[in-house]
Amino acid sequence: MKLADTHTHLYLDAFDTDRQKTVKQAINAGVTHMFLPNIDSTSVKPMLSLCDDFPENCFPMMGLHPTSVKGNYMDELAMVESWLNKRKFYGIGECGLDYYWDKTFAIEQEFVFRHHADLATAYNLPLIVHIRDSFNEVIRILKEINKPDLRGIFHCFSGSVEQAQQAIDLGFSLGLGGVITFKNNKMQETLKHIDLKHLVLETDAPFLAPAPYRGKRNEPAYVPLIAQKVAEIKQISLQEVAAATTANASELFGFTF
Numbered sequence: 001m002k003l004a005d006t007h008t009h010l011y012l013d014a015f016d017t018d019r020q021k022t023v024k025q026a027i028n029a030g031v032t033h034m035f036l037p038n039i040d041s042t043s044v045k046p047m048l049s050l051c052d053d054f055p056e057n058c059f060p061m062m063g064l065h066p067t068s069v070k071g072n073y074m075d076e077l078a079m080v081e082s083w084l085n086k087r088k089f090y091g092i093g094e095c096g097l098d099y100y101w102d103k104t105f106a107i108e109q110e111f112v113f114r115h116h117a118d119l120a121t122a123y124n125l126p127l128i129v130h131i132r133d134s135f136n137e138v139i140r141i142l143k144e145i146n147k148p149d150l151r152g153i154f155h156c157f158s159g160s161v162e163q164a165q166q167a168i169d170l171g172f173s174l175g176l177g178g179v180i181t182f183k184n185n186k187m188q189e190t191l192k193h194i195d196l197k198h199l200v201l202e203t204d205a206p207f208l209a210p211a212p213y214r215g216k217r218n219e220p221a222y223v224p225l226i227a228q229k230v231a232e233i234k235q236i237s238l239q240e241v242a243a244a245t246t247a248n249a250s251e252l253f254g255f256t257f
């Protein structure tokens, strides 16, 4: 059984004392492929050094996280572009709109998000979209951009069936994480109505650990817990969930596992 963690921040401080061990534990748990979304200029070096340590397991993506869109966003965007010219990345992100923490730079966030969608098209890479209190705005922007070839992931998706369908209609996959294991989470009902072919798995480590580790540090080795919950809700086998979500990730990121 092979699994992919399509969204993990293994380069953050939370893993400073046991990063290598954490990656090895993930591989032992069958999570052979880990995709690392960038945050901003401060996260690039630790991200790339981890990917250089594990070239067959850890894969970098490049972008500017919406909560890092501040007054210097043009410099940060230039940094993103210059890195994309320097080496191979597997996705554009994470990017998107976060209206939950701070709306001071809402206009700039939209500008940066649109720019990332252009980059995803130009480099033919999946767009990794972060949404917080901004679902309708993201849908509006993606419709306005109107790029039929654009693909990507609505990261940490936990919306309604209608919202899931809107994302799918725009050519996007849904990233399912630890939230699906939380008691009475509404995504559990949504999931019953969504075909496996639209789903990929993720942890968003070190955040959002699945049950029974809720509230603790999350890590990629917990992806099987998420897969198990998906299997339970959809009443299929764990192997079926693993095969389908890994195949979806493989197609999205454009290589064979």
Ligand SMILES: [Zn+2]
Pocket (backbone or CB within 6 Å): 007, 009, 037, 094, 204
């Ligand atoms: Zn993230």
